[in-house]
Amino acid sequence: MHADFQPCAYIMASARHGTLYTGVTSHLIQRICQHRDGSFGGFTDRYGVKTLVWFELAATMHAAITREKQIKNWQRKWKIELIEAANPRWRDLAEELGLPSLFG
Numbered sequence: 001m002h003a004d005f006q007p008c009a010y011i012m013a014s015a016r017h018g019t020l021y022t023g024v025t026s027h028l029i030q031r032i033c034q035h036r037d038g039s040f041g042g043f044t045d046r047y048g049v050k051t052l053v054w055f056e057l058a059a060t061m062h063a064a065i066t067r068e069k070q071i072k073n074w075q076r077k078w079k080i081e082l083i084e085a086a087n088p089r090w091r092d093l094a095e096e097l098g099l100p101s102l103f104g
Contacts, residue, residue, distance in 0.1 A: 007064035010055035016090040024068040
């Protein structure tokens with residue numbers, strides 16, 4: 001298995017209580033960079049969804065995908081409650097993973 005391989009489900013936001021995107025990846029930092037620079041394209045690029053507000057590591061990709069699908073089926077209110085339980089100020093968790101601030 002690749003050293004950087006770490007399955008996880010994650011939620012990105014455009015702003016506090018803004019547009020949300022739930023995804024899954026095996027390399028979170030790489031995926032965050034793709035969202036930030038627009039190379040991921042589609043929904044997140046169109047709506048400016050660039051802030052990592054929640055993530056959960058998983059033991060396997062299957063477990064991460066299962067969690068992503070579960071969250072995608074949730075009501076928006078539940079997603080916000082999940083985010084705010086761990087990240088009440090909606091800070092950019094990518095900074096805690098070593099990425100630079102979006103705001104310079």
